[in-house]
Amino acid sequence: MVAVYAAAKVELSRCTGCKLCILACPDPNVIWFLPDDKKVKVEATRCKGCGLCVTTCSKAALVLEALTERART
Numbered sequence: 684m685v686a687v688y689a690a691a692k693v694e695l696s697r698c699t700g701c702k703l704c705i706l707a708c709p710d711p712n713v714i715w716f717l718p719d720d721k722k723v724k725v726e727a728t729r730c731k732g733c734g735l736c737v738t739t740c741s742k743a744a745l746v747l748e749a750l751t752e753r754a755r756t
């Protein structure tokens with residue numbers, strides 16, 4: 684049996700780099716701001732899949748993506 688988890692994923696073309704998702708995330712080490720690109724990235728292996736960032740982003744730049752256990756390692 685393959686375990687399936689959810690993790691947030693950034694649609695970079697929609698992200699404006701406003702950082703609201705970073706503030707919304709309960710863990711400070713999951714979403715990182717990329718200063719050069721002015722976008723954010725999600726460390727999928729640390730994401731709990733709670734979805735708070737998804738509901739915070741007004742640009743619809745975050746989605747929850749299903750990951751298998753294999754994909755997280």
Ligand code: SF4
Nearest residue numbers: 698699701702704740
């Ligand atoms: S809230 Fe949305 S637009 Fe703002 S930095 Fe996060 S992903 Fe990008």
Ligand code: SF4
Nearest residue numbers: 708730731733734736
């Ligand atoms: S889904 Fe939850 S844990 Fe994952 S990046 Fe978004 S707010 Fe953080």
